Amino acid sequence: MNKLTKLFITFVSAITLTLASISSSFAKVEGDYIVLGSAISLTGKYSSNGVHTQNGYNMAVDRINKMGGVEVQGKKYKFEIIYYDDESNPKRAAQLAERLIKQDGVHYMLGPYSSGLTKAIAPVTEKYKIPMVEANGASRSLFTKGYKYLFAVLSPANQYLEVAIDLAVEKNGGKGVRIAQAFEQDAFSQDVRLGILDAAKRTGSEIIIDDKLPKELNDMAATLAKVKATKPDVLVVSGHTKGALTAIRQISEMKVDVPMLAMTHCDAAKLSKQHGKKSEYALCASQWHKNLSYKDKFFGTGKKYDADFKKEFGYAPPYQSAESSAALLVFKDAFERANSFDRDAVRDALKTTEMQTFYGNIKFGPGGQNTAKPMILFQVRCKGDDCENKVVAPTKWASDKFYHPIPKWSERS
């Protein structure tokens, strides 16, 4: 090795070391900025919802920073987020979480999109004792592992469609109903299923069809033929956007008549846009709707949030964006109450969160799930080919009448 090469190597290592030390000092708080980290699906199969999540985060960061930021020990700080693309891959998400924590020195995390990816990241944040507020992992199993640093602003998956069964029983004069259900075989949908099983037990309802749809399947004809033959009172379907679209397509084509049809992921699937009138009367579980009367001082009401979001991003916010924005409000509130950047102090503050946001009330249960906000149900209603989602349950928030039973296909124009 000649002298020049040696000199070069020394030079390069010196620079690398300096850079490394800079990046590790790039920690929790930098100057006036509180740095949050998030691995998020910007490419891969969750990329659309990943982008909705990111837009929700960015919207809240802008708004909070513009309105004075976060005040800790008399000093004003602003939020900043470091994003990495997890490619919709749980392994990658876990790696990126490590990287955010160990290399970028992030001390506070925001969640990724989907239950699966949140499940991959939670053990990492737990290991390094990093508080994470997440807005898109609803799977019940996230909240039964005894995680101490995980907080979710959304209602857990098992609550998604329980309200629908209660509603069906109420319409049936308080007597139990006959339920047919089809759920995809993934963590989230199976949690929704558990919720239905609980509700059925509680109300004395009977489950007559209980199909589990493989992930690759995009054909429900067999399930629907069984539904046609057995005539249940309620049909419940949950299988992400694919499940919702397949169900409406085949229910309308096979002319399956059920008095009540309850689903998840209607707005993520853009059901009323893709299927138009065929999706009318479908009952959909949602974390949020713009017409709810919650409010806060940053975003005002849901309607205002909806309008502002449309102005900023050019499309109406799905609930995934709304809940992501709410996560930032929770962090701000926790920092101010903790009045410190100590991770455990922030965590303790998060634990005692009790606040109202435009997205709903937030209070965390022992497992980290939000216990203060009910799920809502909306029903797709159409005027001509123009379809809209109307909130019909729970009764306290209902803006419209719940239409029951669904008219038969032969009576629909």
Added chain:
Amino acid sequence: MDFLIFKAPMLMVQASLDGILLGILFALIAYGMALQWGVMNIINIAQGDLVILGGYIAYTMYLAGIHPAWGVIVSPIIMFFVGWALYKLVINKVVDRDLFISILATFGIAIVFQQLMNFIFGADVVVAQSEYGTTMLFDNSVTLPNSKIFSAVISVLYAIALVIYMKKSRLGRAIRATAQNARAAKILGVDTEKVYAATFGINAALCGIAGALISITLTLHPYVGLPYTVRSFMIVIVAGLGNLPAVAVSGMGLGLFEEFADYILGTEFRIGAVFMLLVFILVYRRFKLSKKREYLK
């Protein structure tokens, strides 16, 4: 286990018709696979992704206000050139290598296609609307979506056209000659390079038709190609190469098998049952082959 289907005869009719209509569509995809497997000795893992791409072409037309059924004409034309280009770029480099290399190469193509489709068309699940309505039989107790009937009819028509083309046309004869013995065909003046490119193009075109039909009967998503690859692989394994009637029968058989597995074993085992059948058939074939080999020795 559930035996509801045996208590209600109409369910049996419904399941059989659904299975056959679906099976015909599978058979069309499988026929493309059998063709290029037979001619080029390549197992195309990207088969299902070509199908989905064909579907997205029809979907794009639908978004532009054109009825998606026209996709069954436009999509194969575009897909033919996609297949041709794919051959020139990648496949010609692996065509006379061993099977493992070609499987790897087409697996790579599959991943690239998935990511590209995700990039261009987004990760949302989409459907195109044909508004074809429904045929009701037996007093509304058996319902058949007209879109499914349409897709079966189109599949059959294209399959017949292809058989005639392979029998009568010059290129068809060249393709068959190459399949029988590539070297001999070459010596006799067949431009095998061109034959390979055309075969791969025809396969992609068949996938394009199937994709357009899937866009109006089922749903599209960049990552749902693999089940179509597996199904067509299986149909070909059962039917053997270069035997269209057998492919059609085996396709319908698979469709029926899937539907009945769904009713009897439960929906959760539907795809699993297909894989189980695949394993069973492979083992059985091996067993049969080993017997044959014995007396050949």
